[in-house]
Amino acid sequence: QLVLVQSGAEIKIPGASVQVSCTTSQNTFTGHYVHWVRQAPGRGPEWMGQINPNTGGTAYAQKFRGRVTISRDTSIRTAYMELSILRSDDTAVYYCATEDCTSSTCQKSFDSWGQGTLVTVST
Amino acid sequence: QSALAQPPSASGSPGQSLTISCTGASSDIGAYNFVSWYQQHPGKAPKLMIYEVTKRPSGVPDRFSGSKSGNTASLTVSRLQAEDEADYYCSSFAGTNNPYVFGTGTKVTVL
Numbered sequence: 001q002l003v004l005v006q007s008g009a010e011i012k013i014p015g016a017s018v019q020v021s022c023t024t025s026q027n028t029f030t031g032h033y034v035h036w037v038r039q040a041p042g043r044g045p046e047w048m049g050q051i052n053p054n055t056g057g058t059a060y061a062q063k064f065r066g067r068v069t070i071s072r073d074t075s076i077r078t079a080y081m082e083l084s085i086l087r088s089d090d091t092a093v094y095y096c097a098t099e100d101c102t103s104s105t106c107q108k109s110f111d112s113w114g115q116g117t118l119v120t121v122s123t
Numbered sequence: 124q125s126a127l128a129q130p131p132s133a134s135g136s137p138g139q140s141l142t143i144s145c146t147g148a149s150s151d152i153g154a155y156n157f158v159s160w161y162q163q164h165p166g167k168a169p170k171l172m173i174y175e176v177t178k179r180p181s182g183v184p185d186r187f188s189g190s191k192s193g194n195t196a197s198l199t200v201s202r203l204q205a206e207d208e209a210d211y212y213c214s215s216f217a218g219t220n221n222p223y224v225f226g227t228g229t230k231v232t233v234l
Contacts, residue, residue, distance in 0.1 A: 001180075035223075037225075044126060044212055044225050044226060044227050044228045045161075045169060045212060045214075045225045046225065047214075047222065047223035047224070047225065050222070059219070059222060061124075061221055061222075061223075062124070062220065062221050095168055095169075097169075107157075107174050107175060108155070108157035108159070108174075108175070108216040108223075109157070109159035109171055109174035109175070109214070110159070110161075110169070110171060110214075111171045111174070111180060113168035113169060113170070114168065115168060116168055
């Protein structure tokens with residue numbers, strides 16, 4: 001399991017963008033995909049997208065396509081999630097999480113989680 | 124993609140067992156053996172308890188077990204303990220177009 005440390009809480013106005021970072025204390029994300037999952041107050045988790053840190057290849061949930069960008073900087077072991085055109089219903093805790101892809105197939109589950117970053121969208 | 128359906132709540136006394144259901148569709152739970160379960164205590168990040176329907180990560184007690192039949196997956200918690208009181212969420216892989224869907228969540232209370 002990896003230890004993931006996320007950036008701090010953010011307060012944004014509607015229409016703005018937010019970027020959340022996720023850094024691993026290990027040498028690298030090697031063997032793991034990085035996912036972003038958000039959880040609105042009192043709601044269940046919602047998958048937003050993923051990145052393969054080795055190739056930079058991404059996939060996004062249909063709901064967020066065009067508004068979310070996931071990237072990484074392997075030199076500093078950090079992944080990023082940027083969400084644009086923020087609305088009040090984007091207020092949520094945003095988590096990064098990793099998926100174990102060290103075997104021949106990825107496990108399609110999230111085995112390590114960051115501590116979460118609260119993003120509040122309000123006027 | 125609709126959320127997977129879970130009962131809002133479940134409860135049991137210490138030492139008893141309880142089972143939580145998670146109902147999806149033939150395009151997610153029914154199509155793949157990639158169901159996972161997460162435990163979440165208030166104010167904390169989710170914790171992986173079961174992956175690939177039945178497998179337990181290292182460190183998860185064997186009191187937790189998973190199964191699947193058709194479009195419905197289940198999590199069973201045996202020999203309930205006070206620390207099992209938490210919210211539980213299921214998740215399933217759902218194909219490349221919209222890969223992951225989560226459940227609505229079940230609040231487990233240990234009486």
